Amino acid sequence: MTKTYRNIYIPERTEIKEKLYLTGDVCLFRVESERPFEYNPGQFFMVSLWGAGEVPISVASLSNKRREIEFCIRRAGKVTSAIHELQEGNFLWIRGPYGKAFPLEYAIGRDVLIVGGGIGLAPLRPVLQWGLQNKNSIKKISLLYGARTPEDIIFKEDLQEWAEKGINVVLTVDRPGDGWDGNIGLVTTLWHKAEIDFKDAVSFICGPEVMIKAAIKDLFFFGMPEERIITTLEAHMKCGVGKCGHCYNGEKYICTDGPVFTYKEIKEFNLL
Ligand SMILES: Cc1cc2nc3c(=O)[nH]c(=O)nc-3n(C[C@H](O)[C@H](O)[C@H](O)COP(=O)(O)OP(=O)(O)OC[C@H]3O[C@@H](n4cnc5c(N)ncnc54)[C@H](O)[C@@H]3O)c2cc1C
Ligand code: FES
Known part of the structure; x- marks a missing residue:
């Protein structure tokens, strides 16, 4: 045969x-x-x-x-x-x-905090869609999303729909334009608007490296366990399947060991 x-x-x-x-x-x-x-x-x-x-x-x-x-x-x-x-x-x-996916099972029975910056909202969008489908098994979903300007906010229609369906959507921009009366500044200045129990929540984070670094440190400081602070890491890739070594970082291949990592792994393998 x-x-x-x-x-x-x-x-x-x-x-x-x-x-x-x-x-x-x-x-x-x-x-x-x-x-x-x-x-x-x-x-x-x-x-x-x-x-x-x-x-x-x-x-x-x-x-x-x-x-x-x-x-x-x-x-x-x-x-x-x-x-x-x-x-x-x-x-x-x-x-x-x-690559590895977000461990969505960590969200069951907990508050979920989603933190996105810029294009980083794209990989988080299916997490939010999944959250809505599984709303009854999750306590509360909060989304903190930051963009450079109001014009750079992506998925505007989805953001509105998610807010209408009960997700706590908090937006911020670095540089407001005319007509913006919302939050201004980094997403990490908005923790008080998350309205979740940090100690019993899980966070899914994606955005620029500088945002990720600040967010994971703050969340750990607020008492979120390091294995429940979960983010994606970027790297230059060629093969995507752990063969070429382009994405090797510390002791991990971002393509096959990641791109999703917990803060625990990030610390242990010095990935950021
Ligand atoms: C796991 C993973 C998921 C991604 N998901 C998305 C996504 O959903 N949407 C999206 O728009 N982009 C995503 N990216 C980034 C995207 O792959 C790069 O923007 C793309 O490879 C750039 O290729 P290019 O030929 O257009 O630009 P190039 O000419 O190769 O580069 C343009 C600029 O971008 C920088 N750059 C290129 N690749 C990367 C990278 N991987 N990390 C950081 N900087 C880079 C270069 O250094 C250069 O400054 C992802 C990257 C990874 C690793
Ligand atoms: S991209 Fe080739 S090993 Fe990760």
Whole structure:
């Protein structure tokens, strides 16, 4: 009998069904794959375009049976700029899902604090979607989200919907524009608005490194156990599957041991 196997480096084709600009440089791509993929919040795919290259991108949606995946992509450099040129009906290539997901089971029976900065809200979006689906098993969900300016806030419609559905949504910006009467300053100045029991909560964090560092230290100081302070870490990646060493940091491969880590692991392996 001939054995068939899938070459992990060969990407699979997806078709862009919807392309939606969320801000001037952040775009949501809803793609449809030829076979169903199962993935969990916090995991990522290597997303590629022939002739341009391949980049790691987190899943921005919950896995569903409709073969759809959403990616929220910020135009950063060569590959992401080329992807932004694509239109609905064009093909995007993916391999994955890779990496460890957020341990959502820690949220059961507890308060959940979600802390996001900038494009970091994208990997947290499916955590919030999951939280709403499992609302009855979770005490309270609070989202603290910071962006540079009001124009840089992504997923504005989702934020409104989440607030309407009972999530405590707290927004802040670094630089307010005309008409902004909300919070100004770093997300880490808003802990008093989280309205959760820090000692019995779990936090899921994603954003710029400087925000992550400040957030995890504050949450630990407030009494949140270090194994329940959970964040994603970024690294330059090539293979995504623990072979090339590009993402090696301390004693860990960010692609396979992460990208989701607890503060306990971050301290133990000196990852930040
Ligand atoms: C696990 C993981 C998940 C990610 N999820 C998302 C996502 O959901 N949406 C999104 O827009 N981006 C995400 N990123 C970041 C994204 O992969 C990079 O922006 C992308 O690789 C840049 O490629 P480029 O060719 O467009 O830019 P390049 O020309 O390669 O780089 C442009 C600039 O971005 C910096 N850069 C490139 N890659 C990284 C990186 N991995 N970490 C930090 N800085 C980097 C470069 O140093 C340079 O300054 C994720 C990264 C990782 C590791
Ligand atoms: S990206 Fe190759 S080992 Fe992690």
